[in-house]
Amino acid sequence: MDKADKEKTGEYEEHVRSAKYSVPESWSSPDTTPIGLLEEVKKEGRVWEELAEEYGVANPNPPWKTSLFATMEALSGCSGGLSTYDRRASEDELAETVYQDVPYPERELLALAHTMLRRGLVNEEELAQRMKQVEERLNSA
Amino acid sequence: MTKRSHHAEIATGKGDPQCFSNTTSAPSKFKVGDKVRIKELPDIFYTRTQVYTRGAVGEVAVVTHESPAPEDESWDNTDHSEWFYIVRFRQKDLWPEYPDCYANDTLQTEFSERWLEAVK
Amino acid sequence: MSDHDHSHGHRPPAPMVEEISDFEILEIAVRELAIEKGLFSADDHRRFTEFAESIGPLPAARLVARAWLDPEFKKRALEDGVKASLEVGVNWLDPTGFGTPSDYTDLRVLEDTPTVKHVVVCTLCSCYPRPILGHSPEWYRTPNYRRRVVRWPRQVLSEFGLQLPPEIDVRVEDSNQKCRFMVLPMRPAGTEGWTEDQLAEIVTRDCMIGVALPHPDRKVDDKRPVHPAVNPVHH
Numbered sequence: 353m354d355k356a357d358k359e360k361t362g363e364y365e366e367h368v369r370s371a372k373y374s375v376p377e378s379w380s381s382p383d384t385t386p387i388g389l390l391e392e393v394k395k396e397g398r399v400w401e402e403l404a405e406e407y408g409v410a411n412p413n414p415p416w417k418t419s420l421f422a423t424m425e426a427l428s429g430c431s432g433g434l435s436t437y438d439r440r441a442s443e444d445e446l447a448e449t450v451y452q453d454v455p456y457p458e459r460e461l462l463a464l465a466h467t468m469l470r471r472g473l474v475n476e477e478e479l480a481q482r483m484k485q486v487e488e489r490l491n492s493a
Numbered sequence: 494m495t496k497r498s499h500h501a502e503i504a505t506g507k508g509d510p511q512c513f514s515n516t517t518s519a520p521s522k523f524k525v526g527d528k529v530r531i532k533e534l535p536d537i538f539y540t541r542t543q544v545y546t547r548g549a550v551g552e553v554a555v556v557t558h559e560s561p562a563p564e565d566e567s568w569d570n571t572d573h574s575e576w577f578y579i580v581r582f583r584q585k586d587l588w589p590e591y592p593d594c595y596a597n598d599t600l601q602t603e604f605s606e607r608w609l610e611a612v613k
Numbered sequence: 614m615s616d617h618d619h620s621h622g623h624r625p626p627a628p629m630v631e632e633i634s635d636f637e638i639l640e641i642a643v644r645e646l647a648i649e650k651g652l653f654s655a656d657d658h659r660r661f662t663e664f665a666e667s668i669g670p671l672p673a674a675r676l677v678a679r680a681w682l683d684p685e686f687k688k689r690a691l692e693d694g695v696k697a698s699l700e701v702g703v704n705w706l707d708p709t710g711f712g713t714p715s716d717y718t719d720l721r722v723l724e725d726t727p728t729v730k731h732v733v734v735c736t737l738c739s740c741y742p743r744p745i746l747g748h749s750p751e752w753y754r755t756p757n758y759r760r761r762v763v764r765w766p767r768q769v770l771s772e773f774g775l776q777l778p779p780e781i782d783v784r785v786e787d788s789n790q791k792c793r794f795m796v797l798p799m800r801p802a803g804t805e806g807w808t809e810d811q812l813a814e815i816v817t818r819d820c821m822i823g824v825a826l827p828h829p830d831r832k833v834d835d836k837r838p839v840h841p842a843v844n845p846v847h848h
Contacts, residue, residue, distance in 0.1 A: 393635045403632065416640040416641070418662050421748075425715060426652070429657070429709075430497050430653050437541070437563075458636050474647070483638050483642045486641045486642050490638070491633070501710070506706070511719075541789050577792075595779060600787060
């Protein structure tokens with residue numbers, strides 16, 4: 353990379369850093385340490401892109417997308433929930449780190465779960481348990 | 494009463510920010526066309542004033558509405574409202590390398606009154 | 614009832630995804646736990662789901678088409694976007710009676726002129742006028758778009774295929790508070806005598822974000838693949 357490109361990159365990165373949020377260094381950054389349960393989902397879960405192609409489904413969106421939207425909206429409207437601003441700030445951070453290679457909207461879902469776990473709105477054990485129950489329920493239907 | 498049910502009570506049928514109309518203690522300090530500078534206020538916790546605007550000088554393009562400032566609202570503190578303004582900047586004044594041949598390009602964004610100071 | 618034409622009424626069933634992904638399970642689990650913990654009610658969730666399923670860009674397209682044809686309506690739309698939205702069937706107070714927590718209720722319509730082209734972004738989080746324009750596209754939500762369009766708008770617009778001459782000023786609207794914005798682009802040549810329906814068809818979502826201009830031959834936005842950043846930011 354020549355000097356001109358290096359300067360452009362440096363300038364770009366500096367701008368990008370400063371445009372990121374408007375929160376100071378002292379503000380605690382969202383914790384992007386991977387979470388075991390979610391790493392499993394990330395690894396084993398089949399994304400809609402793949403599923404839709406395999407089954408020849410034209411709909412670009414998974415059936416749970418609107419439900420996810422509703423969960424995010426409902427959470428931001430309640431006390432002790434998760435405001436849209438906070439959720440999106442975390443999502444931005446997580447999208448560039450832990451969930452970088454996950455397509456949207458799976459990435460959005462993982463980021464939401466991650467943020468809720470880190471904030472103690474749910475805990476990993478109960479989420480894992482509930483996932484098992486849901487899976488049994490759906491597979492026996 | 495929870496924050497949520499209180500908000501529902503004051504805003505139903507009106508909307509947000511409309512529910513905060515006529516709640517400021519003073520009329521708007523600035524009007525369309527006023528030249529303003531974005532203050533370099535310390536970020537105590539939370540703000541929606543972009544870093545790239547701090548210290549920049551622009552012109553008030555629109556006086557939008559009254560609302561609690563996001564710095565207060567994020568803590569559920571909605572007792573105090575401020576006027577909000579869309580301020581327009583020349584891109585050349587925001588970014589040092591912005592090309593001169595596009596001297597009239599602008600960017601506008603919104604601020605609560607606490608962030609603005611008059612420029613003579 | 615004809616029995617000689619089997620093609621009528623005998624459509625093969627639409628393909629369906631037959632398996633349940635872990636993502637689907639995760640979404641359900643998160644939602645159920647949130648409801649059980651009282652973070653929100655099942656009723657709230659249902660209401661927001663119905664809302665999510667109901668929104669799309671057509672009302673905004675109609676607002677633009679009508680503004681092109683009716684100068685009095687255009688005046689109303691520029692003066693009070695929320696009130697004008699009602700005329701195209703959108704009530705910004707839905708579905709709660711006071712709007713959604715993310716979209717608020719202050720829509721502003723930005724009128725392009727022969728010398729000013731608007732483009733909308735939300736650098737902080739991707740705020741978007743969903744009640745009238747539907748769900749935001751993925752590219753709008755990426756840091757790649759949000760961080761670059763404020764500083765290099767013409768370069769970003771050219772990536773969308775929009776080259777603007779220097780006589781046209783570019784005005785970026787960074788939507789960072791409660792106001793929400795949509796662009797009212799200029800009416801293109803070649804649409805003389807068109808009805809409101811015909812005009813609405815060529816006002817695509819990207820035209821109302823500001824990254825495309827309406828064209829008499831285009832009814833669908835170009836595909837915008839999202840690429841990983843060429844120079845990704847490292848923390």
